[in-house]
Amino acid sequence: MFSIQQISDRLLEKDIKPSFQRIKIYDFLLKNNIHPNIEMIYNNLTKDIPTLSKTTIYNTLKNFEEKGLIISVNIDEKEIRYDARLITHGHFKCVKCGEIYDFDYNHDKLKIKGLPDFEIKKTDLNIKGVCPKCK
Numbered sequence: 001m002f003s004i005q006q007i008s009d010r011l012l013e014k015d016i017k018p019s020f021q022r023i024k025i026y027d028f029l030l031k032n033n034i035h036p037n038i039e040m041i042y043n044n045l046t047k048d049i050p051t052l053s054k055t056t057i058y059n060t061l062k063n064f065e066e067k068g069l070i071i072s073v074n075i076d077e078k079e080i081r082y083d084a085r086l087i088t089h090g091h092f093k094c095v096k097c098g099e100i101y102d103f104d105y106n107h108d109k110l111k112i113k114g115l116p117d118f119e120i121k122k123t124d125l126n127i128k129g130v131c132p133k134c135k
Contacts, residue, residue: 011026029064033085034100036081069084075100090104
């Protein structure tokens, strides 16, 4: 996918110092489209970075989101998940297993009623249901 140098360059483009921990966190998000939460990132990265803290992950993700490198996925009020896929897409969360799946949709073709003369800048499309594995 991306080399360490490409990740480092991408962070520098966004005025983020490419520390070892930041590179590993961003690399994990790019390689694992599982919409991880902080706990999942922590559990996966502490094997390689034993000194990594959840606070560091939280602060890094907040910085990444502010700089436009990732988005947060708020599909329910219990947790925030993170996504490095920046193109317009929606999220489906299985209410049985908790997995989140991406799906594509056309933002321009959504038919929204009840907001005449409003200019929509961003759409978050989240759907809950049961995935094929859990049916």
